[in-house]
Amino acid sequence: MELTVSPAPHIHGKRTVSQCMYNVVLALLPAFAVSLYFFGIGALIVTLSSILSCVIIEYLIQKYLLKEKPTIGDGSAILTGFLLGLNLPSNLPIWIVVVGAIAAIGIAKMSFGGLGNNLFNPALVGRVFLLISFPTYMTQWPLPGTSRWNYTDAETGATLLSKLKEEGYQWIDQVSMTDLWIGNQGGSLGEVGAIALLLGFAFLLYRRIISWHIPVSVLATVFLFSFALNLGGGESLQDSHIWQSAFDFALIQLLSGGLLLGAIYMATDYVTSPMTSKGMVIYGIGIGILTVVIRQWGGYPEGVSFAILIMNAFTPLINNYIKPKRFGRK
Amino acid sequence: MLKTFRIGGIHPEENKLTAQCPVTEAAIPRQVALTLNQHIGAPANCIVKKGDTVKVGTLVAEAGGFVSANIHSPVSGIVSKIDKTANAFGIYTQTIVIDTDGDEWEESIDRSTELNDKIALSTDEIIQRIAQCGIVGLGGATFPTHVKLTPPKEFTPTVLIINATECEPYLTDDHALMLESPEQILIGCRILMKAIGVEQAYIGIENNKKDAIALLAEKASKYPGIEIVALRTRYPQGGEKQLIDAILHKQVANGALPVSTGAIVQNVGTAFAVYEAVQKNKPLIDRIVTVTGDGVTRPGNYRVRLGMPIGELIEIAGGLPAEVSKIILGGPMMGKAVSNLEAPIPKGCSGILMLNERHAHRGPISPCIRCGQCVSVCPMGLEPYLLAKLSENHLFEKAEKESITACLECGCCAYSCPSNRPILDYIRIGKSAVNQIIRSRKQS
Numbered sequence: 001m002e003l004t005v006s007p008a009p010h011i012h013g014k015r016t017v018s019q020c021m022y023n024v025v026l027a028l029l030p031a032f033a034v035s036l037y038f039f040g041i042g043a044l045i046v047t048l049s050s051i052l053s054c055v056i057i058e059y060l061i062q063k064y065l066l067k068e069k070p071t072i073g074d075g076s077a078i079l080t081g082f083l084l085g086l087n088l089p090s091n092l093p094i095w096i097v098v099v100g101a102i103a104a105i106g107i108a109k110m111s112f113g114g115l116g117n118n119l120f121n122p123a124l125v126g127r128v129f130l131l132i133s134f135p136t137y138m139t140q141w142p143l144p145g146t147s148r149w150n151y152t153d154a155e156t157g158a159t160l161l162s163k164l165k166e167e168g169y170q171w172i173d174q175v176s177m178t179d180l181w182i183g184n185q186g187g188s189l190g191e192v193g194a195i196a197l198l199l200g201f202a203f204l205l206y207r208r209i210i211s212w213h214i215p216v217s218v219l220a221t222v223f224l225f226s227f228a229l230n231l232g233g234g235e236s237l238q239d240s241h242i243w244q245s246a247f248d249f250a251l252i253q254l255l256s257g258g259l260l261l262g263a264i265y266m267a268t269d270y271v272t273s274p275m276t277s278k279g280m281v282i283y284g285i286g287i288g289i290l291t292v293v294i295r296q297w298g299g300y301p302e303g304v305s306f307a308i309l310i311m312n313a314f315t316p317l318i319n320n321y322i323k324p325k326r327f328g329r330k
Numbered sequence: 331m332l333k334t335f336r337i338g339g340i341h342p343e344e345n346k347l348t349a350q351c352p353v354t355e356a357a358i359p360r361q362v363a364l365t366l367n368q369h370i371g372a373p374a375n376c377i378v379k380k381g382d383t384v385k386v387g388t389l390v391a392e393a394g395g396f397v398s399a400n401i402h403s404p405v406s407g408i409v410s411k412i413d414k415t416a417n418a419f420g421i422y423t424q425t426i427v428i429d430t431d432g433d434e435w436e437e438s439i440d441r442s443t444e445l446n447d448k449i450a451l452s453t454d455e456i457i458q459r460i461a462q463c464g465i466v467g468l469g470g471a472t473f474p475t476h477v478k479l480t481p482p483k484e485f486t487p488t489v490l491i492i493n494a495t496e497c498e499p500y501l502t503d504d505h506a507l508m509l510e511s512p513e514q515i516l517i518g519c520r521i522l523m524k525a526i527g528v529e530q531a532y533i534g535i536e537n538n539k540k541d542a543i544a545l546l547a548e549k550a551s552k553y554p555g556i557e558i559v560a561l562r563t564r565y566p567q568g569g570e571k572q573l574i575d576a577i578l579h580k581q582v583a584n585g586a587l588p589v590s591t592g593a594i595v596q597n598v599g600t601a602f603a604v605y606e607a608v609q610k611n612k613p614l615i616d617r618i619v620t621v622t623g624d625g626v627t628r629p630g631n632y633r634v635r636l637g638m639p640i641g642e643l644i645e646i647a648g649g650l651p652a653e654v655s656k657i658i659l660g661g662p663m664m665g666k667a668v669s670n671l672e673a674p675i676p677k678g679c680s681g682i683l684m685l686n687e688r689h690a691h692r693g694p695i696s697p698c699i700r701c702g703q704c705v706s707v708c709p710m711g712l713e714p715y716l717l718a719k720l721s722e723n724h725l726f727e728k729a730e731k732e733s734i735t736a737c738l739e740c741g742c743c744a745y746s747c748p749s750n751r752p753i754l755d756y757i758r759i760g761k762s763a764v765n766q767i768i769r770s771r772k773q774s
Contacts, residue, residue, distance in 0.1 A: 001650070001654075002655075003654075003655070003656060003657055003667070003668065003669055003671075004655050004656040004667065004690040004691065005419075005656075005667040005668075005669050006656075006667055006692065007666075007667075007754070007755055007758070008658075008662075008663060008664050008665060008666065008667075008739075008741050008754070009662060009663045009664070009741030009744050009745050009754070010656065010658055010662040010663075010665065010667065010683075010685065010689075010690075011342060011343075011499065011662040011663070011689070011745065012692065012693065012744075012745055012750065013340070013342070013745050013746050013747075013748075015703075015746070015748045016693070016748050016750075017696055017699055017748045017749055019748070020699070020701065020748055071696070074696065076699075114697065115696075115697050115699060116697035116698050116699045116700060116749075117697070211706075270699045270700050270701040270702070271699055271700050273700075274702075275700060275702040275705045275713065275715070276702070276705055276713075277706070319716075323713070324705055324708070324711045324712070324713065325337065325711050326584065326710065326711040326712065326733060326736070327337055327571065327575075327581055327582075327584070327709065327710040327711045327736065328571070328581040328582050328583045328584045328586075328736075329583070329584060329711075
């Protein structure tokens with residue numbers, strides 16, 4: 001009889017890499033459903049073509065360029081494709097989606113050495129690459145709820161954030177908070193439904209795929225920073241209306257644009273975020289500050305993608321300096 | 331809120347298949363083999379020769395130094411061989427082989443089952459008796475007990491902690507012992523308290539053994555100074571440092587002795603052995619071993635004479651399951667895989683665990699996705715992914731700075747890794763290299 005001999009531990013937890021990836025995909029399904037409802041066929045076409053092209057590109061690179069065994073089954077390419085799709089407008093032509101997928105998988109992921117070695121979040125690199133290369137396509141957002149069967153010829157408009165940026169804050173009172181919560185707003189197809197995105201967050205916390213540290217510190221920072229900014233710009237702190245409008249302003253900052261999608265699903269990407277909980281909080285605060293700074297003073301109406309990518313670059317530094325609390329040390 | 335340690339930890343599936351099995355006496359083996367280095371420290375020196383007649387409890391090997399332990403014959407019979415033989419892990423070590431003939435005990439041993447709760451011996455006599463009887467830590471570490479009871483002069487023990495956590499999955503030998511002999515354990519605990527001169531003792535038991543907690547708490551009212559502490563089930567709570575942290579809320583400083591917190595920790599099985607040694611003059615010749623695992627037909631908690639061949643105990647438990655692929659001495663988290671079933675059961679063997687083909691092998695390794703699981707489960711607050719990478723790249727000086735030597739080798743990191751990476755294997759390599767560097771630095 002042959003006995004297997006190997007060092008301890010002899011048992012292993014049930015969690016696998018692909019399980020982590022598919023759990024995130026599952027968590028994103030409510031947000032995807034919201035986008036199907038509001039943006040119709042375009043949302044489906046863009047998301048599917050993004051997932052397919054990411055998987056195919058990874059397969060081709062691994063098989064023919066690197067000549068190694070393709071690992072598309074681990075779910076990471078599917079997740080990258082899904083996230084990239086959710087970050088795009090629902091009327092984007094397929095060929096541009098494919099270009100984004102090449103940037104995401106080919107440049108941001110595989111050229112760094114594949115899964116686990118990339119410095120920057122692949123889906124975000126793809127999105128930002130498209131934003132810089134095709135600014136007209138990437139800043140025209142289909143209006144929610146109209147003409148669900150139209151794809152590239154959908155009626156478009158500006159997002160709430162760009163309106164705020166261009167026209168100022170006078171009409172804040174007219175913004176419907178309900179629309180923001182349910183997702184009845186213009187934007188990239190997966191970022192609009194706040195409730196759906198938070199639902200997925202609860203699921204990820206419950207399954208312990210991610211911890212609260214990054215999303216909560218990002219969201220809290222954006223909220224408090226925006227609140228303070230609006231308050232500082234007001235006239236008299238005695239006026240209760242000032243407090244109310246600062247609160248509304250901060251809440252709009254939280255619920256519009258890609259903040260929830262970014263904070264919950266992109267900033268928490270294992271590979272590109274810090275390893276310790278203390279490091280995650282620092283990283284999250286950094287993303288929050290940069291997001292508000294770009295939204296307020298930058299050239300773009302939205303800054304979540306840039307903020308996350310910039311903090312991605314700081315992750316190795318954070319890992320180097322922020323150590324967990326060692327046992328038995330002060 | 332139940333107490334537990336404050337950093338890291340995991341809760342693997344408990345799989346305590348034998349939790350309800352009472353202690354069963356295993357038949358006396360036909361032959362026993364006693365390896366001379368079955369404890370931590372210097373090997374014992376053999377004092378018998380081939381052909382000698384021995385009884386149960388006859389001293390056959392003397393402690394080979396202060397940190398070492400006596401070894402006694404667990405059977406009566408004739409010494410048939412003194413030679414190097416392969417131990418359970420295939421390493422050749424000096425071994426005394428005794429062929430059994432009847433079951434004649436040394437007259438000095440009190441074989442009555444009557445409970446003796448009068449502690450007659452003085453502190454020094456107790457420690458001397460424990461040393462004579464060859465008692466070692468029975469949780470698996472096998473550190474000689476008398477050494478642990480005489481800490482360096484600069485430390486004054488203030489409290490005794492009895493480790494009855496049994497945090498390893500599958501193992502139930504301590505659990506069975508507590509249900510079988512609660513009073514003996516409590517008297518053993520009183521003896522240990524007297525030996526180190528403390529008035530307070532805690533018995534830490536994980537909350538998955540509610541019957542043992544209730545039973546000991548009920549009996550403990552008769553024994554002053556002993557408190558039963560229910561702990562939240564969490565691995566590696568049985569680690570000395572983790573247990574002190576869980577019960578006293580104190581963390582042993584890096585590099586310091588556990589006794590620097592005032593606590594001396596002893597295993598519950600050791601407390602029972604101390605009772606037998608001090609009150610009954612019985613040396614350490616048997617122990618309870620859990621035999622369990624996939625497809626075992628008669629799993630249970632067996633009281634076994636030490637030195638019995640592993641294969642013979644497996645026969646008693648129903649024989650080798652058809653699909654067995656790995657056999658482990660100890661628990662699945664820290665136990666060692668066996669290669670030789672003819673080898674004897676040593677003092678530190680708490681269980682024999684058999685795993686089938688499906689559970690015996692590791693899954694395929696994939697790249698580290700930097701999820702940080704290993705960091706969050708490490709009970710020492712280390713960064714296992716980093717230590718593994720540094721070891722892999724032979725960056726040992728850097729690994730030393732990252733406190734690789736503080737690693738307990740509990741295996742939480744490798745257990746939790748979704749990529750199945752052999753994190754602990756690399757850390758072990760790095761740790762031994764770093765220890766070597768530290769030693770050579772001291773010499774020069």
